[in-house]
Amino acid sequence: MPLIEAKGIKKVYRTGDIDLCALCDVFLTIDKGEFVAIMGQSGSGKSTFMNILGCLDKPTGGKYLLEGIDVGGLDRDELAAIRNKKIGFVFQGFNLLSRASALENVELPMLYDGLSSKERKQKAMYALMSVGLEGREGHHPNQLSGGQQQRVAIARALVNNAPIILADEPTGNLDSKTSTELMELFVKLNTESNITIILVTHEPDISGYSRRVIKFLDGRVVSDEVKESGSDEVRK
Amino acid sequence: MINIPSTLKISLRALRVNKMRSALTMLGIIIGVGAVIAMLAVGTGASKQIEQQISSLGSNLLMVVPGATSAGGVRMGAGTQxxxxxxxxxxxxxxxxxxxxxxxxxxxxxxxxxxxxxxxxxxxxxxxxxxxxxxxxxxxxxxxxxxxxxxxxxxxxxxxxxxxxxxxxxxxxxxxxxxxxxxxxxxxxxxxxxxxxxxxxxxxxxxxxxxxxxxxxxxxxxxxxxxxxxxxxxxxxxxxxxxxxxxxxxxxxxxxxxxxxxDFTVRNLTQMMQAAEESSKVMTMLLGAIASVSLLVGGIGIMNIMLVSVTERTREIGIRMAVGAKTWDIRLQFIIEALTLSLTGGAAGIVIGLSSSQIISSLAEWPTIVSPLSVLLAFSFSGLVGIFFGFYPAYKASLLNPIDALRYE
Incomplete structure (x- = not known):
């Protein structure tokens, strides 16, 4: 069973009398442990697709199966539970709570999972350590560099042991050196923890870290290439 | 599963960030609760005084006075004969x-x-x-x-x-x-x-x-x-x-x-006094009702500020939803915030109400009695106001679409 299965997903925005098709009949499957880059120009529908994969948005047509479950039939709270348990998000703008410390930001998903405060702290500390931010748990986002903030976001995505990380332009606001470090962290998480990583980017350099590149244009998948490389067989 | 202590912590932090705004919002409730307590104290004091006067007169009292004389059509009034x-x-x-x-x-x-x-x-x-x-x-x-x-x-x-x-x-x-x-x-x-x-x-x-x-x-x-x-x-x-x-x-x-x-008149003093007591009780209720209006206005102030807060924090709400906050997690966060405002205001209002009753009775030499019931009533009413006026903003926040909230600038 594939981890993610998109069966003819459509997203149509109605503006006045004109229907704007952001996604047109997208068919895709992504297996567990893959490292996928989704590329395309702005307006190509790649972010819309990402939001649907992350259960942040609902498709207007088609079916989206996550671990075999039809997500379309779930209500708000069930979708929230899926985001909580199955999906970790990393955004271009970091999206951290500015008034909370790094530790509290990482604890956030567990707050909605009913864990005790002791357990939360323990797991959050471990997650911060695994992204290389030990000793920074008390810092607030404005006391951290962009790269560090994005690492906090990754720790937050990791902390509930979600099998999927969705990263929407994660290096968009970072310099190239920091970007490289961050991408290496993604690769490490992918190879060592077998976390499925789906990355939206428009930079070829960044997509180079992935094993599979899916290109979007005008709401359609125009190419889907699996790069042959040594480690690919190991994963399959 | 809803985590009350953590939600409370989040709410308190949000209120601390905007200290001035929180204080001003609370002021509405403080004045409302204070006014209710003070007005009820004034009213209760007045009825109590009348009650004491009635009992000092003696209970179940009738007065029999001689009738009026009339000399050449000029009636002289009760007791003249x-x-x-x-x-x-x-x-x-x-x-x-x-x-x-x-x-x-x-x-x-x-x-x-x-x-x-x-x-x-x-x-x-x-x-x-x-x-x-x-x-x-x-x-x-x-x-x-x-x-x-x-x-x-x-x-x-x-x-x-x-x-x-x-x-x-x-x-x-x-x-x-x-x-x-x-x-x-x-x-x-x-x-x-x-x-x-x-x-x-x-x-x-x-x-x-x-x-x-x-x-x-x-x-x-x-x-x-x-x-x-x-x-x-x-x-x-x-x-x-x-x-x-x-x-x-x-x-x-x-x-x-x-x-x-x-050639005589029987007067029922007790009845007259009871009527006076009745009217002073009505007065108390009236004073209390007028004061409650200010509490209601304070509640609207809370709702206003909570709506602003929800709009300001749309992105925060989006982040919380993205990492798994459910409808009631979001609602409760804002309701607790409103409740914290109204209950803190209520507590301060009790202090204001008690001290202003004291000031009224010493300055205006008007007897005031603060009944524990009126304090309890005003405080729980302020809590109700918080829940009532906090619910709509909280409801609005919880219905945001996660992706729209995340993209909100």
């Missing part, structure tokens, strides 16, 4: 089953002298029944007896004010005072009673046997004349029966024909 006698008073006590005691009254103002002190006060002639009728007790000494009344002895009971004026620190019992130059032995002191409902000092009085007043002090137009009588009914329910019985008896005794008007 002298028609009541000591015999009427005795008859009322003996023949009206609903009456428990009667006190005839004949008095006037007289100069009282003790040693080198003198004082002008009301001297009232009455029977021993007076103490029972007025629910009045002696602080020292003894009351005069039926025997004193029968033999018109020159004994007297002093009110506390008279004692203060004439005796200073001395013990008056056993001393001789001169009323209209006639020596009277002081046999007892009445307990202090304070003001009557008309604001007169009830303790500025001397009581003597009614016969002594008739024969030695004031004289009478005809034998046995009294100015009025005070009647105590057996119970509040018996008041109307007693009134009817007295009417029938006195009409008969005064030979008043079917079509003639009474």
């Amino acid at each position: 002298s028609t009541l006698t000591l015999g009427d008073a005795d008859a009322v006590l003996k023949e009206c089953p609903a009456v428990s005691d009667v006190a005839p009254v004949l008095g006037g103002v007289a100069q009282v002298v003790y040693g080198n002190q003198n004082w002008s006060t009301g001297v009232t002639g009455t029977t021993p029944g007076m103490l029972n009728v007025r629910d009045w007790k002696l602080s020292t000494g003894r009351a005069f007896t039926e025997q004193d009344v029968k033999s018109a002895t020159k004994v007297c009971l002093l009110g506390q004010t008279v004692v203060d004026m004439l005796f200073g620190g001395l013990d008056p019992v056993g001393q001789i005072v001169r009323i209209k130059k006639i020596p009277f032995a002081v046999i007892g002191i009445l307990e202090a009673k304070g003001q009557d409902p008309r604001g007169q000092d009830q303790d500025d009085a001397i009581y003597v046997p009614v016969t002594t007043a008739q024969k030695k002090l004031f004289g009478t137009a005809f034998p046995g004349m009294i100015r009025m009588m005070m009647v105590k009914a057996k119970s509040t329910e018996a008041l109307n029966t007693a009134e009817r019985e007295i009417n029938e008896l006195l009409r008969q005794r005064h030979h008043i024909g079917q079509k003639q008007d009474n």
Whole structure:
């Protein structure tokens, strides 16, 4: 069973009398442990697709199966539970709570999972350590560099042991050196923890870290290439 | 699963960030709760005062006063005619089953002298029944007896004010005072009673046997004349029966024909006072209701600020939703925030209400009574206001679309 299965997903925005098709009949499957880059120009529908994969948005047509479950039939709270348990998000703008410390930001998903405060702290500390931010748990986002903030976001995505990380332009606001470090962290998480990583980017350099590149244009998948490389067989 | 302590922590932090705004929002509730408590205290104080005055007058009291005279078509008003006698008073006590005691009254103002002190006060002639009728007790000494009344002895009971004026620190019992130059032995002191409902000092009085007043002090137009009588009914329910019985008896005794008007009037004081008490209670409720309006306005202030807060924090809400916050997690966060505002404001309002009641009673010399119930009522009402006005913003926040909230700039 594939981890993610998109069966003819459509997203149509109605503006006045004109229907704007952001996604047109997208068919895709992504297996567990893959490292996928989704590329395309702005307006190509790649972010819309990402939001649907992350259960942040609902498709207007088609079916989206996550671990075999039809997500379309779930209500708000069930979708929230899926985001909580199955999906970790990393955004271009970091999206951290500015008034909370790094530790509290990482604890956030567990707050909605009913864990005790002791357990939360323990797991959050471990997650911060695994992204290389030990000793920074008390810092607030404005006391951290962009790269560090994005690492906090990754720790937050990791902390509930979600099998999927969705990263929407994660290096968009970072310099190239920091970007490289961050991408290496993604690769490490992918190879060592077998976390499925789906990355939206428009930079070829960044997509180079992935094993599979899916290109979007005008709401359609125009190419889907699996790069042959040594480690690919190991994963399959 | 909703995590209350963490949600509370989040809410408190959000309120701390905007200290000024939170304080101003709370001010509405503080003023509201304070006003409710203070207004209820003022109202309760007023009804309590009236209640005390009623009970100081004596309970279940009827007054029988002579009727009005008319000379050549000019009616002179109640009490101008002298028609009541000591015999009427005795008859009322003996023949009206609903009456428990009667006190005839004949008095006037007289100069009282003790040693080198003198004082002008009301001297009232009455029977021993007076103490029972007025629910009045002696602080020292003894009351005069039926025997004193029968033999018109020159004994007297002093009110506390008279004692203060004439005796200073001395013990008056056993001393001789001169009323209209006639020596009277002081046999007892009445307990202090304070003001009557008309604001007169009830303790500025001397009581003597009614016969002594008739024969030695004031004289009478005809034998046995009294100015009025005070009647105590057996119970509040018996008041109307007693009134009817007295009417029938006195009409008969005064030979008043079917079509003639009474030459006396029976007044039900208790009823009048109860009406006054009723109206002061209505006043209390009115004051409370007006004050509640300000609490309501404070609630609208909370709603206003919570709506602003939800808009400002749309992105935060989006982040929380993205990592798994459910509908009620978001709702509860904002409801708790509103509740924290209103309850903190409520607590501060209690302090303001208590202190302003104190200030009102000391500055305006208006009695105020803060009942614990009114405090509880105002506080829980402020909590309700918080939940009520916090719910809509919270509801609005919880219905945001996660992706729209995340993208909100």
